[in-house]
Amino acid sequence: MRKQNLSVYDMQRELAAAGHAISINALTVLLREEGFARLPRRRDEDRPPTITPEAAPVADIRTLSLAPRTFRTRVGGLFLFVPLMHAIDVAAIARQVELPGSAMIPAEQALRSLLAMKLLGKERKSHVMDLVWDAGIALFAGLNVVPKRSYLAAYSSQIDHAKNVRLMEAWFATVHQAGLPRGTSIDLDFHTVPANTQEEPLEKHYVSSRSRSQQGILVFLARDATERVLCYATAGITKAEQASEILRFVDVWTRRTGSPPTELVFDSQLTTYAQLNQLTQHGIRFVTLRRRSKKMLGRIWSQPASAWRRITLPALTRTFRTPKVLDERIRLKDYDHELRQVSIIELGHEEPTILLTNNFTIGCSALVTRYAQRMLIENGISEAIQFFHLDALSSMVGLKVDFDLQLTLMASSLYRLMAAKIGREYTKAQAKTLFRNLLDVSATVRITEQEVVVTLDKRAHNPYLVASGLATHPTPMPWFGDKALSIRFA
Template structure:
């Protein structure tokens, strides 16, 4: 109530005690002529002398017209001159199915800035209807329908245009994660090939960008010949062409890829993303469908037969689910020793041995399992079931009831029997656990040198081995791990290393988005990465403006904590996000 009275008194005083000279004159004359007050009453109301009132009356009675208020200036009714010059260009681009924003970007590349609303007004004025909804493939096709050749990719061409756009604006969300992990320093610290036109860091970021977009083949980089926004992600005007990016891995020896994986593991371990308590290990065969191939035959489970393929090896931290190691330079005869190579690699990188390894029955031999035991490394693996397994089960009288918790599985109540057995080429006794009630006809037989953990703890740990198979499945499904375009192992090894990094970046991004923590990369790409955005490039600032989308509020809080980040490969400009 007090505030209401105060506002009313302020409004009243504004008219009764004017401060502006022209308003004061207006109120004096209005009170005299309209309210018919005498000169003395007007002087008392307006806080002036009676002589001032008489002076104003005498002054304005002599004038034929009195102007207390300035006339309003009307704006131009037609287009401005520079708009008329761009009108024909805008209409020509719309005839080629360019959207308003694509027309704006094309004209801005000729340093001719025009607002989208102005373009919309021009097109409606000439009778153009709203453009039909197009898929991303149709948008790219329209952009590439021009007869001009795409620009030559170079770091010098970056930031020559003040505004660009892309339909994959969410790719810029990975830049804060790249800087937090200091991946740019890792990539720049390794002597990968680079030139004055495209330095090594920009080459590698271009390659990584393709992985983050889930492109099946490197030749699909041609889809981005006119996408200047994705080029800006790598600090270039546009991404390198197909020949340059396809042949890039051939310019680098395989030892550099090993350095990359080693440095990446050191980063993950230093940030506690790889703890090393329990590590899942598994092989994956990448098939090759070429006519002429020197590759060996390896078993392909999805095909149910042996095929020409590259045998790759993956390691995953069981607790955090991050992939921490990958190698594709494996011969079939040496595959059983790969677990020992991984142990040496992990020890030389982190300075300690892994606590426990989890793998299936065909990953290594009993002799190598004995070597792991001699080094003090625990392991849990499957044992091949012999033909006499049913007779052995029939002799077991005392089974231990085990209930598996925290797992969404149909068969949680199991029967288990633990004993110590001898193995060929293995010194001493090893623990064997026979498990029935899993829903399969034959029992599961586990081997482990961990004699301290309970049966339930051992079984529960092994049941999480499916996480690495799920992770490899993600690499196949979204990152197209099985799209082997070359039988050259050096190239495949480099491609897998970049897949490892891209997979980790998606996992880090998922961790920051509420309600999406368990989503797969394909879902995150569709909901957040595949989003149209405008990129304004200024002298010391890059602003990424996202279009309105229903999922934007889920990332707004996370993004606002990472504003004004300095990006070295963008000329030390600061990165800012807007919605």
Template structure:
């Protein structure tokens, strides 16, 4: 079929390469026929075996080419369509995670920098027999976004460089005080906790745990604060990485925590601390961490800090009396099983060779049945008895008639220093409990102290009949040390900030708080005149403040700014060697030296 107009298209003729026409080139032969009006667009499309739209597009490119004085040259296209170039396995795995083609394309670009478009991925998945992605719900799309963040974060985390690969570098930081704790962690071999629990993956886990620990040490109350420290090189150095781990990667690590692994970590922690604790007296107590969520995973407990019953986590805490260190905690306590926690604690530590002489707690930490069990283990319990009207009246009558009962005047040492004389009314009392449907009784020693600065007498009861009245009376008042320690953990380390409503995450976060508190306690014990200082005082007087860090091929020098208290830190026995030539840091692969200027 010929065109109605016989006049040749002059512009089209310029595009024809006559040499190629002479050689029989189909492309230019067809162009010549079109220029001479011999065939229509439809006929040209059929001749070239392309679509009508394709021939129209080609005509457009011919008429709008840059140099119209020269013949048209068709750009050579690919012999075959674009392939996925060795990423077949990854694409299949991502589709099995319910990711769409455009999401898979995004993940490949962000992780391995593979520039594969979604159309190519869709074609590949179709050829592999994968069905088309169904219309996903809002929740499925949100889950897919979480999966994408997790994949990208884990890839970037796993491909971070260790600090030992950085040859030379220097930077300033507001958190150079972390260098002190790097020395403490190495000196106390704290990372043994991780290496024993994760023998094949310790290096990766160390980065996560040290980052979380570092946040607590520098008084960052929420994990999300890591977002504001993404460029803080001292945090990265502390964790042994070249970059700070992201908040998402930290959350992902938490969700992967296993209960057995956490129990193994707690066991190793106790074994490490055994050489630093007296372990003859343990203070025990419960702490309620309030929550404002409505999660069914949390029970309702009475929160003294809020003065009401509310959703919360109940935490069991054990403190060594002499060192003030918390060797054990459990944030997975059910209210109905709370009184049995002390028995569970003893079951865990006795195989490690730990057998205290006394356990001291208030009237709510356990019941008489468990006190009897503890007594059978050869451990004495010192606690207080809930006051009754008849008990108070009996002591008041005994004061009027000194012969009615046994009174003893003892000179006791006050917890805040000095001595004081107090009168103590001594009596042996029977206490009972039900066990297997039978009522059982045993005897306890009751020490009533009427003139104690309060309206009513204090009733101390104990299973200990061997020690003197003076020893028993002096035993209970220092129990406030555990409340002081809990106050420090709540205020400085922000124990009351729930990491999650998941019990395993709460338990792990409480465990990290324990370690942070212990590091501050160990540092305080080595600082002259600051032996009894709390974590907040140590942080403000010694740790807070800027400085510089220099990384050499074989050594890291942390330079802190001088303070009026620097002399105490330089002479701390636990830092001996670190402030001279330095010592090796196992997770950095270099020596660490601490200096002040």
């Protein structure tokens, strides 16, 4: 079969047709043992005849048609982001960051295509192939058809770390002006994007979902605790840089807002006492966990009952609402000042929870509640993984991970704007809930000489969209002949 130029996949099909079942891996091993090398990459016309998907046209803005027509689309909800993004000049951001583009696919259209994939919750860039014949996503991007997976995968490799940082800064400056507020308290955490390859020289980092260390790319994430939105991310952090990444975040935040963050909340693994000392010198409050040792636990348990006092936590639904706390002042190596240490027991854990902070004015009840809210960054990371598919990357190349992170941040901020616009019980809803209940809807698109009319199919939750005001006024689309978009409901 190999002498007939058949690949292992071709062989598997031939053998299956003859009634013999064998795996691809087994065929690969057999061929290697028989001395056969891998086949060189072949053109489609060199492969054996078989059923193949119908090829879509090549993406080229020069063939974009503005002619009147009507068509159906599966991504009707995507057009609700058009009025939401009316104050966000995507073309200006692409120019400012100097994103790559071509005569066929300009930078704005490339960015719109990639952002559309994130807004739709597509797991991989290859899943764009499900939508290559959908004229709706092409219209949103401003192209004749959406670019194929090979283009989207190669595009992210052209954007270096400096451009990713500029993209993040330009986007959040613009989205803030568009109505996304900035909070003053930030949750911080690391996340490892696990690698499923041994071919790239990656360090090992702890992967919480697998409870082990393995090769991967370490990502630093910041979440605005007030606005519940991921507001900063960077990828490819080495173990040597890990402890000081918090100070780099402070520098970026100060440039972005004009002042350092008021409060940072993070766990004990994020940084060192020396870095905590620098945070205090910058006037930044922090709350973190302290790592427990046997000696420390022995000293805490030896404290008399009179040293502890009982507090009441405000959350009525908590099982353990009345823990006991031990509030102390301590000094630590590499930290120049006193620190406040609050040990908490009867909180549902066998061992005490030990908090460290340089905030001496906040009450113990508020302090415990605030650190508990830090766990919500886990929800933000979970959303990035489950809906924006942060871990489902086709390549572990650091540049691609970094750019994918920025797209995740952009889509996350748009969903937060969408949640605020819809309001009611959706104010705090996650992206997957908003998409499932409101935005995963088909539509009929009618293009006329002056406007584009998108009529969303009937759905039970459409009244929320009507009440949001997103469909009240036509929105101009400069990337589509400056025609006005009108959204209607069936």
